[in-house]
Amino acid sequence: xxxxxxxxxxxGYTGLIVxxxxxxxxxMLYRRRERDRAGDDAPGYTARRGFETYDVVGRTVTIRQPxxxxxxxxxxxxxxPRVMENLVAVRPAQAAGRWxxxxxxxxxxxxxxxxxIAREEEGELIAWRSVEGSAIDTEGRVRFVDAPGDxxxxxxxxxxxxxxxxxIGRGIAKLFRREPAVQARHDLKRFKMLMETxxxxxxxxxxxxxxGGELPAGxxxxxxxxxx
Amino acid sequence: MKALAWHGKHDVRVESVPDPEIxxxxxxxxxxxxxxICGSDLHxxxxxxxxxxxxxxxxxxxxxxVVETGPGSTLKKGQRVVVPFTISCGQCFHCSVTxxxxxxxxxxVEKQDLSATVYGHPMxxxxxxxxxxxxxxxxxxxxxxxxFSDVGPIVxxxxxxxxxxxxxxxxxxxxxxxxxxxxxxxxxxxxxxxxGPVGLFAVQSALVMGAARVIAIDHHPHRLELxxxxxxxxxxxxxxxxxxxxxxxxxxxxxxxxxxAVGMEAHGFAIDNMLDIAKQKVGMGADRASxxxxxxxxxxxxxxxxxxxxxxxxTDKFPLGALMEKGIQIRTGQTHVQRYSEKxxxxxEDGSLDTTFLISHRLPLEQGAEGYRNFHDCQNEWxxxxxxxxxxxxxxxxxxxxxxxxx
Numbered sequence: 184x185x186x187x188x189x190x191x192x193x194x195g196y197t198g199l200i201v202x203x204x205x206x207x208x209x210x211m212l213y214r215r216r217e218r219d220r221a222g223d224d225a226p227g228y229t230a231r232r233g234f235e236t237y238d239v240v241g242r243t244v245t246i247r248q249p250x251x252x253x254x255x256x257x258x259x260x261x262x263x264p265r266v267m268e269n270l271v272a273v274r275p276a277q278a279a280g281r282w283x284x285x286x287x288x289x290x291x292x293x294x295x296x297x298x299x300i301a302r303e304e305e306g307e308l309i310a311w312r313s314v315e316g317s318a319i320d321t322e323g324r325v326r327f328v329d330a331p332g333d334x335x336x337x338x339x340x341x342x343x344x345x346x347x348x349x350x351i352g353r354g355i356a357k358l359f360r361r362e363p364a365v366q367a368r369h370d371l372k373r374f375k376m377l378m379e380t381x382x383x384x385x386x387x388x389x390x391x392x393x394x395g396g397e398l399p400a401g402x403x404x405x406x407x408x409x410x411x
Numbered sequence: 412m413k414a415l416a417w418h419g420k421h422d423v424r425v426e427s428v429p430d431p432e433i434x435x436x437x438x439x440x441x442x443x444x445x446x447x448i449c450g451s452d453l454h455x456x457x458x459x460x461x462x463x464x465x466x467x468x469x470x471x472x473x474x475x476x477v478v479e480t481g482p483g484s485t486l487k488k489g490q491r492v493v494v495p496f497t498i499s500c501g502q503c504f505h506c507s508v509t510x511x512x513x514x515x516x517x518x519x520v521e522k523q524d525l526s527a528t529v530y531g532h533p534m535x536x537x538x539x540x541x542x543x544x545x546x547x548x549x550x551x552x553x554x555x556x557x558x559f560s561d562v563g564p565i566v567x568x569x570x571x572x573x574x575x576x577x578x579x580x581x582x583x584x585x586x587x588x589x590x591x592x593x594x595x596x597x598x599x600x601x602x603x604x605x606x607g608p609v610g611l612f613a614v615q616s617a618l619v620m621g622a623a624r625v626i627a628i629d630h631h632p633h634r635l636e637l638x639x640x641x642x643x644x645x646x647x648x649x650x651x652x653x654x655x656x657x658x659x660x661x662x663x664x665x666x667x668x669x670x671x672a673v674g675m676e677a678h679g680f681a682i683d684n685m686l687d688i689a690k691q692k693v694g695m696g697a698d699r700a701s702x703x704x705x706x707x708x709x710x711x712x713x714x715x716x717x718x719x720x721x722x723x724x725x726t727d728k729f730p731l732g733a734l735m736e737k738g739i740q741i742r743t744g745q746t747h748v749q750r751y752s753e754k755x756x757x758x759x760e761d762g763s764l765d766t767t768f769l770i771s772h773r774l775p776l777e778q779g780a781e782g783y784r785n786f787h788d789c790q791n792e793w794x795x796x797x798x799x800x801x802x803x804x805x806x807x808x809x810x811x812x813x814x815x816x817x818x
Contacts (some may be wrong), residue, residue: 247504334504365524372520378498380559382435384519384536386546387433388556399743 228341239343242367246375247335250327253378254306257325260284266373266383268366281314294318320345340371413800414468415779416550420458421787423469425779431548431556436483439560441494445573446473446550448605448786448796449496449581451721454675455541456783460723462525462543470798471496471538471669472580473550474573477560485561492564495748496581498536498547501562511535512745517559520546537745551779553800565752567759574767575759577797578612583766584751586612586672589719590620592742593668600624601645602657602666602709604702608632608795610672610720611769614643617670619763626660628653631791635767657709665711673702674720683711707733718743769795776800 210304228241256262260273260282271285271293281299288294296317302310302324312322321344328337376383387393412430417423431440449472454460474493477486486492498517499506505513517536518526524535526543536558539549548555557564566664586609593601601622603610606629617625618641627638628646635645646656657666703718707730710716716739734741758764771794774782782796 202704245504247502247507333507369520372515372523375503376500376516376520379502380437380516382437384500384517384545385434386519386522386536386548387434388548389429390434393434 189357202257226339226341238345239341240364240367241341242364242371243337243339244336244371244375245330245334246378247333250329250336251306253336253338253374254309254327256374256378257309260311266377267370268373282311286319296321304342338371338374340367342367413776414548415471415776415798416465417455417463417467418465421456423456423780423783425777428468428552431554433479433481434556435558436481437559437561438481439477439484439486439564440479440552441473441555441557441564441752442477442478443473443475443550443553444491445475445577445800446470446552446800447577447580447582448472448551448782448798449597450609451540451674452670453787454723456787459675460541460543461484462541462546464542464546467539467541467546467632468548469539470549470551470555471540472582473538473555473578474567474577474580475555477564478554482558483561486564486566490566491569492566492774493576493579493739493752494538494550494555495563495565495579495584495752496538496540497563497745497748498538498545498558499562499749500559505535509747509750511747511749522546535745537710542557551776551798553776563749565756567756571759574770574797576689576756576766578608578766579748579752579755579759581746581748582608582729583612583755583764584748585609585719585730585746585752586614587616587751587755588746589613589670589672590616592715592717592719593617593670594742595620595622595668596717597621598623599667600626600661601668601670602626602628602706603638603670603672604628604706605672605674605720606631606638607672607790608769610670611637611641611794613670613717613719614638615641615764618642619758624660626657626666633791634794637794640768641765654709661711665714666709667711668715668717669706669710670705671706671720674799675722679814698749704728704730707712707739707755710737710739712737712739712741719746736796770797772796774798774812 226241228239229359264270264272269287271287273285274283275281276283276297281297284296284298285293286296290360296319297314298311299314300309301312301322302308306327308324308326310322310324310357313320321342323342326339328339373383385393413425414428415425416421416428433440452469452567455469473766474491477488477492480486480488497512497514499511499514500516503515505511505515512535518533519536522542522545523533526532530719534544536545536547538546538547538555539551548560565579589609590613591658595601595617599622601617601624603613603617603625606614606627610627610629614627625643626646627635627643628648629638630634630647630649632647635647639645644660646653658675702720714737718741733739748807755764759766771792772782772785774796778800779798782798785793786796
């Protein structure tokens with residue numbers, strides 16, 4: 184369920200959202216949690232009120248693998264198409280530190296989004312955002328936190344995006360908004376499967392029957408992967 | 412290859428389908444030598460499990476020889492293995508605490524949504540048991556693709572024949588876990604509803620675990636006789652008032668533990684069960700839970716309820732008050748098969764468990780539809796059906812060899 188469909192709560196939230204395109208909705212959300220301690224301890228994206236023009240989804244999974252390994256996989260953005268359904272490819276952009284994300288669009292088309300790293304804390308957090316003038320205004324953040332005992336790592340993904348203007352923008356928005364929470368859950372679960380088992384589960388009986396076909400299985404023997 | 416596929420209510424057919432392949436690195440392909448029809452397959456046969464699609468290959472009790480392995484499999488070609496019906500990765504949190512049937516990684520991501528919505532969490536992958544549990548092709552076939560083959564299949568020695576070890580796949584550990592969930596003590600009286608294969612194995616397991624008395628409840632005389640031959644006392648619910656009988660047979664105390672080995676399609680004459688039958692018929696997803704309701708009323712205060720019987724939806728008129736006021740404990744769940752494989756195999760080897768007494772019929776796979784029909788319609792005599800892919804066919808005009816895999 185999209186958060187923006189939920190009942191709004193009359194809070195003075197507009198001020199926090201102002202200038203969000205530059206500062207970033209996710210960052211703002213994070214800051215809101217820092218500042219607004221009158222609220223509860225639930226993650227911001229589970230709030231019942233909306234985020235104005237932004238759609239925000241968030242999901243957490245626990246992965247029984249060391250934090251550093253998970254961070255390293257994610258930090259190489261070119262790995263992400265292996266687990267993200269809507270992401271066709273990621274390649275370096277001309278400007279240093281920027282990446283071109285090729286995303287599936289309706290009618291078999293794709294759209295390129297140029298992103299930059301907004302924040303990075305080694306082994307703990309990666310935040311990215313689309314640069315000014317992108318086809319879609321989006322940003323995301325993934326945080327890695329040690330889970331209790333030997334349970335591995337808690338991985339939280341938060342993605343915010345603003346539905347763009349124009350015809351293709353509407354198409355992309357529709358695709359994005361199809362089931363954003365489901366999408367985030369699916370992508371994180373594929374990430375978990377690949378990291379924990381070395382492969383992504385499928386009930387296909389034959390290679391050609393594999394749904395989508397483009398999500399390759401891990402090519403490593405999971406027995407040699409480090410266990411948490 | 413030949414495989415038995417579901418096409419709708421009371422419609423299963425043996426048909427030709429492409430052979431399975433290695434798809435993921437940890438896969439193995441098993442050439443199936445024996446495969447059984449499970450009582451829970453009858454829920455599929457009756458069309459009361461959601462998420463079935465025409466052409467789905469059924470079967471989750473199977474064994475055979477390894478004919479192909481992926482690079483991540485630890486099996487070797489030629490090994491003889493029994494395959495658990497639960498598909499488990501061995502590496503997620505739940506597998507790490509031996510809750511294998513709650514594996515987080517075996518149900519494909521795109522298949523998890525329905526059960527995640529209905530149950531709050533997605534189900535694990537199971538063989539041949541609807542797209543709710545992954546849509547994996549089952550083992551009532553000549554070959555099966557077995558994912559995570561380094562975790563699930565147990566290698567069995569050649570001196571034990573198929574009949575002795577086949578049920579390690581499901582009903583033997585399911586009956587064992589049912590008895591374990593009943594937390595049986597040495598002076599306990601245990602009542603078991605349902606003398607199907609799981610109920611019979613639960614009876615045997617409860618006795619092996621040291622129960623003072625086991626009382627088996629059913630209405631099929633032959634099935635009750637099988638329970639009696641294991642050492643149980645029996646109650647025929649068509650001839651006796653079950654609750655009254657159990658109270659008297661337990662000295663007015665009530666039975667210490669009860670096991671519901673019936674599940675969602677229980678027989679019952681009570682009006683609430685009739686209502687549940689009507690709802691189930693119109694597809695409202697009501698589980699007929701009359702055995703469970705009766706069991707909860709029969710168990711003594713502070714007693715234990717174990718539910719190996721399959722339920723999928725919701726039920727009405729649940730005796731919640733009896734549950735709370737009597738302080739009853741309930742344990743249930745799909746079987747964590749891999750937790751029990753080694754122990755039960757050694758108990759078969761040393762003769763402390765009899766696993767073949769309940770097999771009533773052995774048929775070639777080609778006669779699978781007949782097996783389903785009779786297992787469903789003639790439950791008294793047809794207690795367990797084992798299908799043999801490539802087995803000798805009775806002389807029938809026009810029949811062809813089951814062994815037609817070219818390679």
